[in-house]
Amino acid sequence: MTSICVFGAGAIGGLMAAKLEMAGTPVTVVARGPHGDALRTKGLTLLSEGQETVTRPRVATDPKEIGPQDYLVLTLKAHSLLPAMAQLKPLIGPNTTIVAAINGVPWWYTYKLGGDFDGRRIESVDPEGKLTADLPPSQVLGSIVYPAADVVEPGVVEHTYGDRFSLGEPDGSRSERATRLSELLIKAGFKAPVRPRIRDELWVKLWGNMAFNPLSALTTATLDRLIAEPGTHAVCRALMVEGQQVAEKLGVKFAIGVDKRIAGGAEVGAHKTSMLQDLERGRPLEIEALLGAVVEMAEWVGVDMPIGRTVLALVRQRAAMR
Incomplete structure (x- = not known):
């Protein structure tokens, strides 16, 4: 039996866990606070397409109790990874596939990228290489999340x-681990294509x-x-054009226009975007994975991002003054 743990089983993680359980694939979830307490006592209720379904995934209070998993699905926001590392480590063994279902530029982005920047650390999302050390990119399977859900x-x-949920190996191969997870997600009612160029799809969402x-x-x-x-539309478009220039310098091919x-x-x-919702709720903002890393990589490839740098400075200050 394939062991799957969804870490951070909030909206997206909860959706995935519920649908997998409904399809007969047992899942362990790690969730915190009142949401985690409710999962333990009442189960996980999914409201979807006019139906209400209650499932009872295993809820771990201490990850050490369950040990290394075949698949560890990370549905946290990027800035939550480092604070969660002590809990993540017991779930990772040498054969664990780490499924990075996380928005923005991930810590593994340059692994097997090829070219001049292969393996280069992105300081914005991986300060001092701490994520790379504990979440080895060689064990990562990329994932692009398209569903929308709320707790x-x-x-x-x-x-x-x-x-x-699009899946893809950093090196573009069609691996057994990617194929197996794709099959399980398809059985659960999701579309789960395995993409040979996962970074292209990552950028369309990041864009x-x-x-x-x-x-x-x-x-x-x-x-x-x-x-x-018109004014904010123009700013959005100009910022996205800057981002496209960075991505194309890194070898990305865009299937659609801006x-x-x-x-x-x-x-x-x-x-309301996720960043606006987090701002209103007093939570940390997902700034670095969504924009800080792009501005950092722009310096690598020699692309000037005046609008990107301006917006980044402003939103960092907005977060600091929240």
């Missing part, structure tokens, strides 16, 4: 849209997040207003 109350996850998230935190505007207003990506964001409607 509407402790122990209750509402799935609002999306059903795809919007690097602009929409910080600008929404600075303006408090929902996504529809941010894009509809205006189509912005239009995709507009279709989401009156949505």
Whole structure:
């Protein structure tokens, strides 16, 4: 039996855990606070497509109790990884596949990248190489998260849209571990393609997040207003063009144009970005993985990002003055 642990079983992690359990794949979850307490006492309730389903994944209070897993799925935000490392270490053995279902530029990004920047540390997301040391990139399987979900109350996850978790090896190979996880996710009702160029897909999602998230935190505007207003639309677009220049210097190929990506964001409607939600709730902001790392890599490849540097400085100060 394949052992799977979802660490940080909030909205996305809870959705994945619930659907896997419903499909007959046992899952262990690690969750904190009132949400974790509710999972232990009442189970995990999933609201999706007009249906309410209660599952009872195993809830670990101490990761040492369950030990190394075949798959460790990380659904934390990037800045939460280092504080969680003491809990993560007992779950990782030499054969554990670390599934990085995390937004933004990940710590493993340059592993097997090829070219001049192969293996170079991104200080913004991996200060002093601490993540690389404890979460070895050789054990990482990349994942791009498309579903949207919310924890509407402790122990209750509402799935609002999306059903795809793209997977990909950093070196582009179609590995047995990627194929096996893809099969399990497909059985659970998700789309789970294994991509040979996972960084291309990573950038299409990051492309919007690097602009929409910080600008929404600075303006408090929902996504529809941010894009509809000509001034903020222009800032979003210019920032995304800067990001595209960085990505292409790193070998990324964009399957769509910038205006189509912005239009995709507009279709989401009156949505508060995750960074704006975190700002309103007094939580740390996901600044470095979404924008700080892009500005850092821009320096590597000789791309000037005046708008990116400006927005980054402003949103860092906004977070500090929260």
